Amino acid sequence: MTEQLYTVASDSETTGEDKSQMSFPDVAIGIDIGTSNCSVAVWTGHQVDLLKNTRNQKGMRSYVMFKDDSLSAGVTGGATREHGHEERDILSGSAIFNMKRLIGRMDTDEVVQASKSLPFLVQTLGIGVRPFIAALVNNMWRSTTPEEVLAIFLLELKALVEMHLKHPVRNAVLTIPVAFSRFQQTRIERACAMAGLHVLRLMPEPTAIALLYAQQQQQLLHDNMGSGIEKIALIFNMGAGYCDAAVAATAGGVSQIRALSGSTVGGEDILQNVMRxxxxxxxxxxxxxxxxxxxxxxxxxxxxxxxxxKLATQEHVEINVDLGGGHKVSKILDRGEFEKVNQSIFEKCEGIIKQCLADAKLTPEDINDVILVGGCSRIPKIRSVVLGLCKKDDSYSGIDPLEAAVSGAALEGAIASGVSDPSGSLDLLTIQATPMNLGIRADGGNFAAIIPRNTAVPARRDMLFTTTHDNQTEALIAVYEGEGNQAEDNHLLGYFKITGIPAAAKGTVEINVCMDIDAGNVLRVFAGVVKPQGQAVPPFIEVRMPTLDDGHGWCGQALAKMYGSTLDVATIPKKLHP
Structure with a gap:
């Protein structure tokens, strides 16, 4: 990649502030990698600063351009609506974008299938493996992967930050959608490693926003403007690729996530609906x-x-575009028509919010603040749906919709790096929650959830299982993550076998499966046979998840074909630690 030179400025020009920044050389940066835009921020000793690129932009386009033998990313000054010729370059086939939507997905995934209409090559075999993507370089396809594209982007982003801070950067806190599987998280970590970044935390975007909200509420209390009582906020975040909702309870700088809910619907789906x-x-x-x-x-x-x-501020808009080949679009699109075309997406947003409130066991009257963030929060229908469900006239105004997630990530970066602040601005804690159920395959292909979603992290849960066949001496422990009742409807994270099970009649041997999520969100699965006295028969197996790499889509089918039901386990209707 050709070397890029940067002229960087933050929100406040760095002259005397250089000393405060250099006081924290190891502080982790915060990165919000959006489907369409990315931003980066850092704690400077007394506040969070968002960094700007050469065009004085805080929000940088998330793409990588492949041209000849050189590569360039949106970090250097991506296109905006004021630079239409560059937008045409991005959409010419030479650029890969939407990598956040594609990373860690199988070629059978509906999100990948929908991406075939993007202006670059996305091909699938339909067998549950990684999709093939390519950019057009000199009239030839140059193959790549979403991880490689993200790594190239992060490499330029890292260079931008280092030019600004004037020292090497190693650690980072990144925000991710609630709907991201653990397999997708490992792909993000791999891309960061390729770019020379070590991931301290992967924070669900609403969790990062909740941390920023907690800081603001704490500051109000210090300024004698707050009551100090617990405040409940509903956070709704919708960008180009994903839609998230969360309920956070905040008091005294501590923010606890009561419920999380997420979906893969976003602005890209709205865009494609209108295009069609x-x-x-x-x-x-x-x-x-x-x-x-x-x-x-x-x-x-x-x-x-x-x-x-334009429809965000206008009732109707005129569209006139010559698509070439004798195809033209000449139409007046009004807001009502736009909302009808995307009715199913708005209904999904409504369902996510209702699910979140139900999981938190709250009513709309319990909500103190509604925080709307993400690019799609500007859409009037989105605002009316969220505010209407929460019975509020307006949203919380103390947070910038496009800067909230990255600011929260930068705060977490400082906290995780051990930085202290005399003013108490970093005396914060966010109690995270699991966004999806974690469990194993049991009872003939069903999904037995051991750690339910919205469980506070760190967490440790145990469940007892038993054999399904007489004289069964082995058991297959297949670990899944998701919300489906059937194992195959969820994400397969990995599998392993328990051997040496004492031969006995079915249903008489107890198998203990324990799942542990530590403070760093690392999942470990322990499994072993339990004697009548309660002691485990060695060996007691410990496996860190996920264990799968590529091909996790067909792997579940291969397991079913190879073992059938011979190594199945069945649930016992009691838990060791309820």
Whole structure:
């Protein structure tokens, strides 16, 4: 990659502040990698500063451009609506973006399938392996992976930060969507390692926002403007790729996540819905991977994005775009029509919020503040849905919708790095929660949840199982994560076998499976046979999850084909530690 030179400035120009920054050379930076935009921030000794690129932008486009033998990322000054020619370059087939949507996903995933309409190559075999993606370089496809693209982007981002701070950067706290599986998290960590970054924390985005909210409430208390009582906030975050909701209870600088809920719907889905509305024969017209197809899709995406942005403040917008090949779009799109086209997405948003409130065992009247963040929070229908469900007239105004997540990540970076602040600004604690159920396959293909979602972390739970066949001497422990009742409907994290089970009638041998999540969110699974006296028969196995690499989609099918039900376990209706 060609070396990039940066001229960097933060929100406050660094002259005398250099000394305060250099006082914390090992402080972890905060990174918010969005599907469409990315931002980075750092604790400077008394506040969080968001860093800017050469165009004085805090929000940088999340893409990597492949041209000839050189690579460049959006860090150096990605396109904005004021620079349409560069937007055309990004959508010309030479750039890979939406990597946050693609990373760690199988080619059978519906998100990957929907990505085939992006203006670069996405091909799938449909067998549960990693999709093939490629950028167009000199009329030839240059293959890559989402991890590689993200690593290239992070490498430039790291250089930007180091030029600003004037010292090497190693540690980082990154925000991730609630819907990210543990397998996807390992892919993020791998990309960071390729870029020379060590991940101290991966924080669900609403958790980072809750930390920032807790700091603000604590500051109000110090300024004698707050009551000091517990405040309940509903956080709704919707960007281009994901939608998250959380309920956080905050008091005295401590924020506890009561409930988390997430989905893969986002602004990209809204964009594609409108594109297909404008071009009803979209799928048949853009079935091939040709240069003309890529150019045409790029033009349609630009026109559609511009229309959606304008509809946030206008009742209707006129769209006129020549797509080439005799295809044109000339239409007036009004806000009501836009909302009807995306009705299913708004209903999903409503469902996420209702689920979150139900899991937290709260009513709308219990909510003190509604925090709306993410680019899609500007859409009037999104705002009306969230505020309507929470019975509020307006959202919390103390947080910037586009800077909240990265600011919270930077705060966590300082706290995790052991930085202290005399003013008490870092006397904060966030009690995180598990976003999805964790369990194993049992009872003939069912999913037995051992650690339920929304369990406070760190956590440790045990459950007893038994054999399903007479004289069964081995058992397969297949670990899954998700919300489905069937194991195959969830994410397979890994598997291992217990051997040396005493031969006995089925249902008489007890197998203890324990799951442990430490403060660093590391999942370990312990399993072994329990004697009548309660002592484990050696060996008692400990496995850190996930263990799978590529091909985790077909791996579950392969396990079922290889072992069938011969190594199954069944649940015993009691837990060691309820």
């Amino acid at each position: 509305h404008l071009m009803p024969d979209f799928d048949s017209l853009y079935a091939g991977q040709t240069m003309d197809r890529i150019k045409s899709i790029g033009l349609l995406r630009m026109a559609t994005q511009d229309a959606i942005h």
